[in-house]
Every structure is written in structure tokens, then in C-alpha cells.
Amino acid sequence: MDINQDKKTLLLESALELIRDHGFHGTPVSMVAKHAGVAAGTVYTYFQSKDDMIKELYTYVKSQIYLEISSKDDPRLPFQSRFYALWKNMTGLYLAKPSFQRFMEQFISSPFNTAELQQSVDVWREWLELFFQQGIEQNVLRPLSPKILAIMVLGSIISQIRYLTYFNSKTQLMEEELGLIPQMVWDGIKRQELSDSYP
Amino acid sequence: MDINQDKKTLLLESALELIRDHGFHGTPVSMVAKHAGVAAGTVYTYFQSKDDMIKELYTYVKSQIYLEISSKDDPRLPFQSRFYALWKNMTGLYLAKPSFQRFMEQFISSPFNTAELQQSVDVWREWLELFFQQGIEQNVLRPLSPKILAIMVLGSIISQIRYLTYFNSKTQLMEEELGLIPQMVWDGIKRQELSDSYP
Amino acid sequence: MDINQDKKTLLLESALELIRDHGFHGTPVSMVAKHAGVAAGTVYTYFQSKDDMIKELYTYVKSQIYLEISSKDDPRLPFQSRFYALWKNMTGLYLAKPSFQRFMEQFISSPFNTAELQQSVDVWREWLELFFQQGIEQNVLRPLSPKILAIMVLGSIISQIRYLTYFNSKTQLMEEELGLIPQMVWDGIKRQELSDSYP
Amino acid sequence: MDINQDKKTLLLESALELIRDHGFHGTPVSMVAKHAGVAAGTVYTYFQSKDDMIKELYTYVKSQIYLEISSKDDPRLPFQSRFYALWKNMTGLYLAKPSFQRFMEQFISSPFNTAELQQSVDVWREWLELFFQQGIEQNVLRPLSPKILAIMVLGSIISQIRYLTYFNSKTQLMEEELGLIPQMVWDGIKRQELSDSYP
DNA sequence: AATGAATGAGCTTTCATTCAT
DNA sequence: GATGAATGAAAGCTCATTCAT
Structure with a gap:
């Protein structure tokens, strides 16, 4: 649970950084995943959708x-x-x-x-x-x-x-x-x- | 020249209305064209790109x-x-x-x-x-x-x-x-x- | 007839030069027309199609x-x-x-x-x-x-x-x-x- | 790795056959994909572009x-x-x-x-x-x-x-x-x- | 004959999302 | 839970061709 929360937060922080530079639509899910060091599919373990x-x-x-x-x-x-x-x-x-x-x-x-x-x-x-x-x-x-x-x-x-x-x-x-x-x-x-x- | 300006303005106004409701990325070029009553390709007569x-x-x-x-x-x-x-x-x-x-x-x-x-x-x-x-x-x-x-x-x-x-x-x-x-x-x-x- | 032949030849030569540099598919009809100094539609007076x-x-x-x-x-x-x-x-x-x-x-x-x-x-x-x-x-x-x-x-x-x-x-x-x-x-x-x- | 190489080769061979008959520009990416039995987007898993x-x-x-x-x-x-x-x-x-x-x-x-x-x-x-x-x-x-x-x-x-x-x-x-x-x-x-x- | 704006089919490419492993 | 290859809908854009002027 703790680890999960950490990974979710990691994804959120990654998204935030990337959105700062590229905007919502310049930031694909795959880019967020890569930046967070996880696979693209993993994002969908923590969020229902983009x-x-x-x-x-x-x-x-x-x-x-x-x-x-x-x-x-x-x-x-x-x-x-x-x-x-x-x-x-x-x-x-x-x-x-x-x-x-x-x-x-x-x-x-x-x-x-x-x-x-x-x-x-x-x-x-x-x-x-x-x-x-x-x-x-x-x-x-x-x-x-x-x-x-x-x-x-x-x-x-x-x-x-x-x-x-x-x-x-x-x-x-x-x-x-x-x-x-x-x-x-x-x-x-x-x-x-x-x-x-x-x- | 006058007609062209009119059509360009028409496209701009169409885009503006649609962007108000759907945002930049919720507004495909084809939607702007349709709303303005022209073909999708026509947009590119007036603008180099989206x-x-x-x-x-x-x-x-x-x-x-x-x-x-x-x-x-x-x-x-x-x-x-x-x-x-x-x-x-x-x-x-x-x-x-x-x-x-x-x-x-x-x-x-x-x-x-x-x-x-x-x-x-x-x-x-x-x-x-x-x-x-x-x-x-x-x-x-x-x-x-x-x-x-x-x-x-x-x-x-x-x-x-x-x-x-x-x-x-x-x-x-x-x-x-x-x-x-x-x-x-x-x-x-x-x-x-x-x-x-x-x- | 003579003038027409000249314009046709002009188009052919324009096409040739452009194809040399850009290939068949890198050479739109409009480019040939522009290079020959005529309107795009005019090409179709001399040729049935590209x-x-x-x-x-x-x-x-x-x-x-x-x-x-x-x-x-x-x-x-x-x-x-x-x-x-x-x-x-x-x-x-x-x-x-x-x-x-x-x-x-x-x-x-x-x-x-x-x-x-x-x-x-x-x-x-x-x-x-x-x-x-x-x-x-x-x-x-x-x-x-x-x-x-x-x-x-x-x-x-x-x-x-x-x-x-x-x-x-x-x-x-x-x-x-x-x-x-x-x-x-x-x-x-x-x-x-x-x-x-x-x- | 082996499977990937196989699929890449499959795509290359498909492209080759189709290009033989239709030429580069008569062979859309979608056609290559279909011939290889994959979705169009899959081609871009193996190649950056056409x-x-x-x-x-x-x-x-x-x-x-x-x-x-x-x-x-x-x-x-x-x-x-x-x-x-x-x-x-x-x-x-x-x-x-x-x-x-x-x-x-x-x-x-x-x-x-x-x-x-x-x-x-x-x-x-x-x-x-x-x-x-x-x-x-x-x-x-x-x-x-x-x-x-x-x-x-x-x-x-x-x-x-x-x-x-x-x-x-x-x-x-x-x-x-x-x-x-x-x-x-x-x-x-x-x-x-x-x-x-x-x- | 000449024009060039308009058309729209068709292309390349992206990417959110799924799912077998 | 995690992976990442595969998917395919949907987007941006091009360009051969038409046609009213």
C-alpha cells in the first residue's frame, strides 16, 4: 500500500514535470511511464485513464x-x-x-x-x-x-x-x-x- | 481578396467557437472546416498548419x-x-x-x-x-x-x-x-x- | 498550335528538372505548374492526368x-x-x-x-x-x-x-x-x- | 528477440513483395501491415517511419x-x-x-x-x-x-x-x-x- | 484557354488502451 | 502487479483533379 502510494506519486510527479514542458497533449502516457521508469501499461494500474x-x-x-x-x-x-x-x-x-x-x-x-x-x-x-x-x-x-x-x-x-x-x-x-x-x-x-x- | 478575407475570418470564427467548447485538442481541423461549411483541405489554403x-x-x-x-x-x-x-x-x-x-x-x-x-x-x-x-x-x-x-x-x-x-x-x-x-x-x-x- | 506546343514543352522540361531533384512523387503537379509559370489547372489542358x-x-x-x-x-x-x-x-x-x-x-x-x-x-x-x-x-x-x-x-x-x-x-x-x-x-x-x- | 526479429523480417518481406508490384508510392504502410497480418500501427513498432x-x-x-x-x-x-x-x-x-x-x-x-x-x-x-x-x-x-x-x-x-x-x-x-x-x-x-x- | 480556390480521398503517423505473458 | 507489443481509431496533412469565373 505504501509502495503503491509511492509509485502513484512518482507517476503524478513525472506527469507534472512533463506537462510543465510539453503541455497535456504533448505528454503521452508512454512518456510519463518512461520518465517514471515503469511500463506504459502500469499507468493503468493506478489510473483508469489519462x-x-x-x-x-x-x-x-x-x-x-x-x-x-x-x-x-x-x-x-x-x-x-x-x-x-x-x-x-x-x-x-x-x-x-x-x-x-x-x-x-x-x-x-x-x-x-x-x-x-x-x-x-x-x-x-x-x-x-x-x-x-x-x-x-x-x-x-x-x-x-x-x-x-x-x-x-x-x-x-x-x-x-x-x-x-x-x-x-x-x-x-x-x-x-x-x-x-x-x-x-x-x-x-x-x-x-x-x-x-x-x- | 475580399472574399478570401471573409473565408479566412469565417474559419477563424468557427475555430474560436469550437475551441471555446472543446479546447485546442478537442477541435480537429475537420471539425473547424465542417462548422465553416468547407472541405477539410480548404483550411490549408488559408493556414499552413493547425x-x-x-x-x-x-x-x-x-x-x-x-x-x-x-x-x-x-x-x-x-x-x-x-x-x-x-x-x-x-x-x-x-x-x-x-x-x-x-x-x-x-x-x-x-x-x-x-x-x-x-x-x-x-x-x-x-x-x-x-x-x-x-x-x-x-x-x-x-x-x-x-x-x-x-x-x-x-x-x-x-x-x-x-x-x-x-x-x-x-x-x-x-x-x-x-x-x-x-x-x-x-x-x-x-x-x-x-x-x-x-x- | 505552335504556342501550345511551346507551352507543352515548357511543362515537360519543368517536370523533368523537378523530377531530377525530387523524384516522381516528390513533384506535385502544382510544383510543375509553378515552375513553368502557369496555373495548376492549366496542366490539365495539355495532359489528361499526371x-x-x-x-x-x-x-x-x-x-x-x-x-x-x-x-x-x-x-x-x-x-x-x-x-x-x-x-x-x-x-x-x-x-x-x-x-x-x-x-x-x-x-x-x-x-x-x-x-x-x-x-x-x-x-x-x-x-x-x-x-x-x-x-x-x-x-x-x-x-x-x-x-x-x-x-x-x-x-x-x-x-x-x-x-x-x-x-x-x-x-x-x-x-x-x-x-x-x-x-x-x-x-x-x-x-x-x-x-x-x-x- | 527472436519473435521480434521474425516479425520485422515478415514486415520486410511483405513490403518487398508489394513494392515489386506497386512501387514505393503505390504501397501504403497499411497495405504492408495487412499483407503481414498485423495492424497498421504495428509497423511503427519496428520502423520509425515509412x-x-x-x-x-x-x-x-x-x-x-x-x-x-x-x-x-x-x-x-x-x-x-x-x-x-x-x-x-x-x-x-x-x-x-x-x-x-x-x-x-x-x-x-x-x-x-x-x-x-x-x-x-x-x-x-x-x-x-x-x-x-x-x-x-x-x-x-x-x-x-x-x-x-x-x-x-x-x-x-x-x-x-x-x-x-x-x-x-x-x-x-x-x-x-x-x-x-x-x-x-x-x-x-x-x-x-x-x-x-x-x- | 487560363486560372486557382475548392475538394475529399487517401496517406502517414500518433497514442490511449488492452491483454497475453 | 508489471510488462510492452499490438491495436486501430482518429488526427494532420497532401495533392491530383475539377470547375466557376
Whole structure:
């Protein structure tokens, strides 16, 4: 059972690495098997189909993100500190594991990602909404739906990562500017008088 | 020439619709041809290969977005009004043309999207950076790189659209909340004293 | 009629050049048309089909060879001189027009070349057999079937050409040896006591 | 390993038979597979591509010829006997395996046959050149390049086979004449006073 | 006669999946 | 459980040929 879990994880990690470089459709099952050092047929001992493997990959990556981020959060700290820590940990994780980011982006924009899936229960999303819920309850964040706050913040983190990925080489000078992004986002979501709204 | 352009556009639009529903790899060339009412071989009169068609699709969609958005911008208005108009027009365009959004998301997260492509010249990106440049020059926006501002704002718009796409049915109650998102983003990017930074 | 003939010849020559480099199946009709400066459809004004064009090419090349070689033969000379002249003119022609040789070789070894075709009437072959017939009648050649003599001699010429084509660069030293080949062939076919036959 | 070799050989033999009748381009991979009793995809387990299969076919046929002919040569016999045996064995092999001859002719006159390939190492060609080298060293053959002798002799054998293939039906009377061809060739290559050369 | 866009049959090739060993 | 050769549906693409202009 333990060994089996190890082999399954090995396959998932192999798939992740290959998908990072070649995309879903540039990554045949046989390539995943070879990279993991097993025979092609063996993949079907652990997954019902390639599609099934990709769906499990989604679950796997999300749970890895959840474990990594939630374990580093200290609820006893002031919320603003927790927010900056979340930002730092998320960007750190994605930069350390580009395969996570590449996979998630591809998955989300693929036909695998259905409305049902998005609305299904999900520990990571629940944790994240609870996180923002706490910010609201502590009167630190604007009293909006935590779901919306979560999406806005995660979206901004992805944008920053994407930027670093594509322009990294050219833009070391701007690194300090990039450090301002979480502050901008924080300024957007923190409790405050809303600016002159636009009718 | 005119007819040819029409047929090429017809093929592009057909591809866009089908890719929205089935993804790049769920959309064979034959399906695009059938949907456009031509023979499979005809596609190759207008595109060198399927990959070439997808790259042209990217150019096509970007130029459509550019035309739509830039034509609706009035530089004589105060910048904040222009910002809200941009937001409204972008979300309106993406909601009216879901195929545009689905395609762009898939393209960006696919292996088609290379670093070189991201760094190449692009009217739409240039227009967008000039837009934010003007906000900075008018002392309305924070003095950051317009590139970064553009990415943050576009990323947030995409996040909002994604949210609407997946949760729309359940969440009519939140619509007013969604209307607050551009205000949050505006609060994040407008010139102001930065909040207590986090060391 | 004259202009038409010119265009047909132009197409034939274009086809020949392209087939030399790319082979029958590497030479689409559209490529021939483009090379000749006409539209693809125009080819079908002059030929019923691509296969038909290839068959006409065979006739065309053979008649060109026939015209070239027969016009340079002087029946008043001693036969041995005529033989060496034939050899020289054939090798000269093939080296000057590699497209002729490449085409003929390909045609002969292709499914186009049927037994019927080989046995059909053919001015070039008839001229050639008459040539060797005269050698026999003049008691200079062995009294064999002129058909067989023709095939032996032509086959040897082809062999020599092939050798020059593939080993030319390396083998300038051997050129004088190559000059001995027609003498060897002459020694083989000239009237003489046959060597000790092998039972 | 043994089974795999068997199946590969089965595919090669199937391809050979079909190419004999239909030519390279009249023989789809699917036809080869069907003839061998396997699925189309299976061909790609043994060959990287159709082109690759054709190149392997060339190697295969040449090695078969080499094995057949070299095994039947007895170097202890007088050279003239060995020469006539070579002739007889070659014509016998080609007549017994017309697919060998058809394939080799097509291959040689196709774009597959490059100058590099012709100049590459090749056991069969080396054996053949050594064969003629021995004739020279035994003072039986003219002191020419063995390469040239090999080409001349092989070319003549091919010519004879071609003749038999196309005129066989009509020409039983000539069979005795055909038997004279190797004697003519022998007379051409054997050591002797060259005939009156032609300036 | 000439054009060249359109056609679609037919090809090569890939790859998810199966199953005898 | 593991293997990997075999499968065959399905894809991308080519190109001989047609036909409205």
C-alpha cells in the first residue's frame, strides 16, 4: 500500500514535470511511464485513464498547495502579517515548483475544468475562504464575499508569477516594484472608505 | 481578396467557437472546416498548419480586443472615468464573446505561448501600457511600471470574468459585490500613501 | 498550335528538372505548374492526368535522345568509330542533361514501365537495333541478336554514368580508367573467337 | 528477440513483395501491415517511419544478396570459374527473387539513394571489390580499379535480368544467346591486349 | 484557354488502451 | 502487479483533379 502510494506519486510527479514542458497533449502516457521508469501499461494500474490521471493531478496539486500554505499560516498573528505571508508563500511555492503553476493554469483553462468541478467541495478553497472570512471578522478586510476576495488575491498572485516567468530576465531592475504589488492589493482589499465610486 | 478575407475570418470564427467548447485538442481541423461549411483541405489554403491557425487566432483575437477597447476610450475624460470604462468594456467584451476569453486563457497557458512571443511587439499591449502611462503622467496612478499596472489590472479582470463564468448561476445576489471589484483595484493602483508596508 | 506546343514543352522540361531533384512523387503537379509559370489547372489542358504527363515525358525524352544521337551518327564511317562515337555522345548527353538520365532510370524501374510498353514500337530502340544490325552485317560484331547487344551496351553506359554521378568527386584519378570502359565493352562484343567457354 | 526479429523480417518481406508490384508510392504502410497480418500501427513498432522502413529494406536486401552470393563462392577455384559462378548465382538469385531486383532498381534511382549512401561502407560492395581485386592479383583480369570492374559486371547482369523480365515470353529462342552474355563480359574484362583503341 | 480556390480521398503517423505473458 | 507489443481509431496533412469565373 505504501509502495503503491509511492509509485502513484512518482507517476503524478513525472506527469507534472512533463506537462510543465510539453503541455497535456504533448505528454503521452508512454512518456510519463518512461520518465517514471515503469511500463506504459502500469499507468493503468493506478489510473483508469489519462483523463482520470489529469483529474487526480488536479486534486494532488491542490492538496500540496493546501498543505504547504496552510501549514505556514499562523492564525495568532495580525491579519495583515498573515496576508503578506500568504502572498510570499504562494509566490515562493509557484516559483519553486513551476510545474504546479503550469499545470494549474492549463487545467483551469481546459475543458477538464467544468462548472461542476469549480463548485464542488475543496479543502484548499475552503481554507482560503475561511482565511479571508477571518480578515473580515477581524474588521480588517472589506465586508465582501470571501469567495470574491480569494479570487481577486489569487488572480493577482498568478499575474505576478506570470510576469516573472516571461519577463524575468529583462526586469531585474523592476524587482522592487514587484514587491509593491501585494501592497497595492492589500490597499484594494483592506477596510477603508471606498474611493469616489463611479456611477 | 475580399472574399478570401471573409473565408479566412469565417474559419477563424468557427475555430474560436469550437475551441471555446472543446479546447485546442478537442477541435480537429475537420471539425473547424465542417462548422465553416468547407472541405477539410480548404483550411490549408488559408493556414499552413493547425498550429499556424492557432497562432493566427491569437493575433486575430488580440487585434479584435484592441480595436474594440481602444475605439471606446476617450482620452479627454478624467483618468478614473477612463479606467472604469476600460473595466466595463473589457468585462462586457469577454462576456459577450466568451470564445475570446476561453481562447486567450488556453493560449496563454499552452506551449504555444513562448517567452519570445510575450516579449514581441504587440499593438494591444502597447496601447494598454500607454494608457497606464497617461494615468501616471496625470499624477493619478502610482508611479510604477505601466507594464506591471497593466498586468495587475488585466489579471483582475480575468479573475472576475472567471468567477462570473463558473458561479454566475448561484450568485446573482453578489452582483453588486462584483461591482466593487474595479473599485478595489482602483484603490490599489491610485496614487496614495502606501499603507503600512510589511518589512 | 505552335504556342501550345511551346507551352507543352515548357511543362515537360519543368517536370523533368523537378523530377531530377525530387523524384516522381516528390513533384506535385502544382510544383510543375509553378515552375513553368502557369496555373495548376492549366496542366490539365495539355495532359489528361499526371500519369499521362509522365508517360508523355518518357516519349519526349526518348525522342530527344533519338534525335541527338542519330543525328550525330555517320553511317559512312567504320563501325568501330561509330561505336565509340555513340558511346561518347550518349555519355555526353546524359552528363549534359542529368534530368534525362534520372527520369529514364526512375521510369524504367517504376510500375509505369510495363512489359507491353517495353515491347511496343519505338523509333529509338529500332534505330539502335539497326545500328547494331549493321555492325553484325559488316562482320564486325558477334552475330547475336541486335536487341541483346543494344541492351548490353546501353546498360554499360548507364553503369558508367551512375559511377560518375556518385563517385565523381573522389575519382578524378580514375578518369583515364573510365575511358577504358568502352574499349572493354568493345572487346566483349566485337567478332572474335569466344574465349574458353564455361560448360 | 527472436519473435521480434521474425516479425520485422515478415514486415520486410511483405513490403518487398508489394513494392515489386506497386512501387514505393503505390504501397501504403497499411497495405504492408495487412499483407503481414498485423495492424497498421504495428509497423511503427519496428520502423520509425515509412522512409526508415525503406532504408532498412535496402540494408536487408543487400545483406541477403551478400550472404547468398558470398557463401556460394569458392576461392580455391580458378578465377574464371568463380566469375561464371558469380554470374550464374546473381542471375539465379534475381530470377528467384524478383522482388529483390525490383526493389534495388527502384531504390537506386530514387531520391533515397544519395551520394553519401553510395560512398558509405557496405559489406557487399567490399566483398565484391575484393573478389575482383583477387582476379587482378591473379593476373587474370585487367589491372583496373576493382570498383569499376564491379560496376561494369553488375550493370551487365542487371541488363540481362531486365531483358529476361521484359522479353522472356517472346524469346525462348534466344536463351542460348543470353548464355553468351557472360562470355562477352568476360572477354571484356579479362587480361589481354586491348583492341585498337580509338583516339 | 487560363486560372486557382475548392475538394475529399487517401496517406502517414500518433497514442490511449488492452491483454497475453 | 508489471510488462510492452499490438491495436486501430482518429488526427494532420497532401495533392491530383475539377470547375466557376
